[in-house]
Amino acid sequence: xxxxxxxxxASQKVQKxxxxxxxxxPSLPYIAKWLLIxxxxxxxxxxxxxxxxxxxxxxxxxxxxxxxxxxxxxxxGLFIGYLYHYLGKDVEAGNNLxxxxxxxxxxxxxxxxxAPLVYIGTIATHLFGGSAGREGTALQMxxxxxxxxxxxxxxxxxxxxxxxxxxxxxxxxxVFGTPLAGAIFGLEVFLIGKLRYNAIFPAFTSAIIADLVTxxxxxxxxxxxxxxxxxxxxxxxxxxxxxxxxxGLCAASFSKIMHATTRFFKAKISYAxxxxxxxxxxxALAVLLMGTSRYIGLGVPVIVEAFDHTLPVYDFALKMxxxxxxxxxxxxxxxxxxxxxxxxxxxxxxxxxxxxxTALLAxxxxxxxxxxxxxxxxxxxxxxxxxxxxxxxxxxxxACVVAYLLSGHTSIYxxxxxxxxxxxxxxxxxxxxxxxxxK
Numbered sequence: 001x002x003x004x005x006x007x008x009x010a011s012q013k014v015q016k017x018x019x020x021x022x023x024x025x026p027s028l029p030y031i032a033k034w035l036l037i038x039x040x041x042x043x044x045x046x047x048x049x050x051x052x053x054x055x056x057x058x059x060x061x062x063x064x065x066x067x068x069x070x071x072x073x074x075x076x077g078l079f080i081g082y083l084y085h086y087l088g089k090d091v092e093a094g095n096n097l098x099x100x101x102x103x104x105x106x107x108x109x110x111x112x113x114x115a116p117l118v119y120i121g122t123i124a125t126h127l128f129g130g131s132a133g134r135e136g137t138a139l140q141m142x143x144x145x146x147x148x149x150x151x152x153x154x155x156x157x158x159x160x161x162x163x164x165x166x167x168x169x170x171x172x173x174x175v176f177g178t179p180l181a182g183a184i185f186g187l188e189v190f191l192i193g194k195l196r197y198n199a200i201f202p203a204f205t206s207a208i209i210a211d212l213v214t215x216x217x218x219x220x221x222x223x224x225x226x227x228x229x230x231x232x233x234x235x236x237x238x239x240x241x242x243x244x245x246x247x248g249l250c251a252a253s254f255s256k257i258m259h260a261t262t263r264f265f266k267a268k269i270s271y272a273x274x275x276x277x278x279x280x281x282x283x284a285l286a287v288l289l290m291g292t293s294r295y296i297g298l299g300v301p302v303i304v305e306a307f308d309h310t311l312p313v314y315d316f317a318l319k320m321x322x323x324x325x326x327x328x329x330x331x332x333x334x335x336x337x338x339x340x341x342x343x344x345x346x347x348x349x350x351x352x353x354x355x356x357x358t359a360l361l362a363x364x365x366x367x368x369x370x371x372x373x374x375x376x377x378x379x380x381x382x383x384x385x386x387x388x389x390x391x392x393x394x395x396x397x398x399a400c401v402v403a404y405l406l407s408g409h410t411s412i413y414x415x416x417x418x419x420x421x422x423x424x425x426x427x428x429x430x431x432x433x434x435x436x437x438x439k
Contacts, residue, residue, distance in 0.1 A: 031201065037153060037163065038205040041146040042170045045206070046213025048141050049174035052119060053219040056134060059127040060297055067293060070129035070284050077130075077280035080121045081273030081330055088117045095136055095334075098143045099190045099415035102164050105157040110164075115144035121332030129287060129296045130280070131322035132333025134175055139334075142171030142210075165190075165199040166206035173207030174214040177221030181383035182207035188376045189413065193420025195378075222300050224307055224366075228357040229391045239354050240364070240395050243347065244402025247365050250346055251372025251403055254320060254339065255410040261328035272330065279329020283322060295322040299341040306348035306362040316346040335412045336370060343369030360395060363388045368399035372407035375416060409437045 063069055084092050091097060091114040101108040122137040146167035150160045165186045173182020183204040187195045230236050265275045287293060294302060295318045302319075305311065323338040347365025351358040363384060371380035377400040384396035405422055414435035421427050429437050 034162075034202045035205060037149070038166055038170075038202050039209055041149055041163065041167060042206045042209035043213055044145050045142040045167060045170040046174045046210035047217060048115070048145060049138055049171060049210065050214045050217035050219035052122075052134070052137060052141065053175065053214070053221075054217075055119075055123055056126060056298070057220070059123055063127055063129060063297065064293065069127065070287050070293070070296070073128040073130060073284040074277050074280035076124050076128035077276030077278075077329065077331060078273055080124060080332060081276045083117065083121065084330070085272045088113065091117060091140075093415075094118070094332075095139055095413055096415040098139060098164065098168065099413055101143075101147075102161050102190045103415070103417060105160045105164070110144050110147040112144050112148055115141040118332055122334075125326070125331040125333050126297055128280075129293065130283060130326040130331040130333065131296045131299070131319065131338060132326050132331055132335075133298065133337030133339070134334050135172060135336035136334030137332065138171040138175035139168050140171075142167040146170075162196075162199040162202050165196060166202040169203040170206040170210035174210035176383070177211060177214070178383045178386040179204075179207040179211040180386055181379045182211070184382050185376055185379035188379050189374060190416060191419040192375045192409075192411075192416050193418065193422070222304065224304065224363065224387050226307065226357070226359040226363050226388045226392050229360060229395070230356065232394055236356065236395075237398070239356050240398040241402055243350055243354055243356070243361060243364055244368055244399040245406055246346065246350060247343060247368035247399055248372045248403035248406030250316070250320075250342065251339075251369045252407040252410045254324070254335075254342065254369070255373050255407070255412050257320075258324050258328060258335070258412060259414070261324050265328055265330070276330040279325055279331065282329075283325055286322070295319045298337045300337075303341050303344045303366070306344040307359045309348075310351050310358050311345050311348040313349040313352070316342045316349065319345065335373070339370045339373055340366050343367070356395075360392060363392055364396050364399040367396055368403040371400040372403035373410075373412050375404065375407070375411050377401055377404040409434060 091111060097110065101110055118137045118140045122132065122134065125132050143164055146163050150163060155163060168189065169183045169186030172185045173179035186203045187199060269275045269278060287296060299319060302315065319338060319341045323335070327333065327335065343365035344362040346369065347361035348358055351361050354361060367380040367384045371377045380400045381397050385393055409418060409422065409429060411434045414433065416434045418429050418432055418437070421430050
């Protein structure tokens with residue numbers, strides 16, 4: 001007897017209705033899945049960023065109230081050198097390891113120890129007076145945390161790539177309080193000239209949730225203000241292009257000199273732990289001779305100062321020298337906040353020669369030098385809109401795009417792959433990493 005005409009059971013009807021529903025709305029399972037994954041990793045990353053920011057604020061205040069501690073920077077460097085030499089050789093590549101993993105998620109693993117190692121190294125660097133940033137630490141902590149969820153969630157290599165992009169977005173967005181810029185940065189940083197749109201939902205979701213979590217823990221972000229925006233005209237347009245040229249040349253110089261000084265330290269000092277020791281001796285001695293701590297640490301007070309009035313032309317150069325020496329020697333942290341300092345003080349100084357408001361030039365330099373040094377112009381434009389307001393949008397966009405073009409195929413991240421060349425003269429470099437192009 002045939003059962004083909006047997007009435008459907010209630011469960012079969014529900015299953016059929018669900019199949020029809022998901023066929024009509026095929027994105028819903030994808031959205032539900034990545035909303036869950038993004039929420040979990042973002043809560044962890046946002047909490048880690050908050051703890052890092054609070055710790056960083058504490059050690060900065062302690063150092064500024066006990067400046068004698070800078071004399072111990074060489075000992076700190078030796079400690080960091082030993083820590084990474086014996087425990088962290090496989091994570092020493094830092095942000096370049098993250099980018100390499102996104103490009104080849106099947107072969108490369110990110111061990112969890114990257115998070116505590118870079119946290120300890122960065123906090124020690126800032127406590128004892130190195131000139132470094134915080135984005136590198138935030139990205140490495142975020143990626144090391146997020147990558148631990150790939151096995152429990154049974155993610156394949158393509159999905160693991162998306163998780164890492166979302167982690168970078170969450171780390172960047174939460175540590176700077178700029179979730180939109182964080183999302184774009186995660187999509188933009190690893191492949192020059194291309195965006196990964198299949199990761200757009202996890203990237204934005206993760207960045208926004210992580211930023212909310214960081215705010216929940218009451219971790220503070222610095223506020224900046226541009227009080228005067230001129231009406232766009234032919235002259236202000238030309239002045240913006242001129243400023244963008246200066247920012248692009250500065251960004252390219254920073255990237256090239258940093259790689260050169262890193263090679264110099266490795267060539268001249270074969271034993272790795274001695275590099276930060278010697279670098280620490282030079283930085284500590286320079287601070288002692290100059291009698292100021294203006295150019296060490298994050299330098300946030302000086303960045304704020306750059307928006308208030310015109311600064312001397314040497315501020316950006318001295319910060320660049322201190323940062324290049326600190327990071328090339330092997331201290332930990334990041335390059336981005338020092339790049340903010342360099343760009344803002346350069347922009348502030350340019351107001352001596354370029355008739356645009358000082359605060360506007362400082363804001364343009366803040367993001368444009370970063371755009372040129374990391375090849376992430378869209379993220380930097382969004383960052384400016386979040387930090388300074390939409391009124392400055394045209395000016396910062398001009399500065400970021402010009403700086404991006406003029407910086408050439410240089411970057412602080414040598415693992416970046418050229419997806420689309422910046423212009424036709426560089427088409428033969430597509431598909432190569434920045435490191436390969438340099439060779």
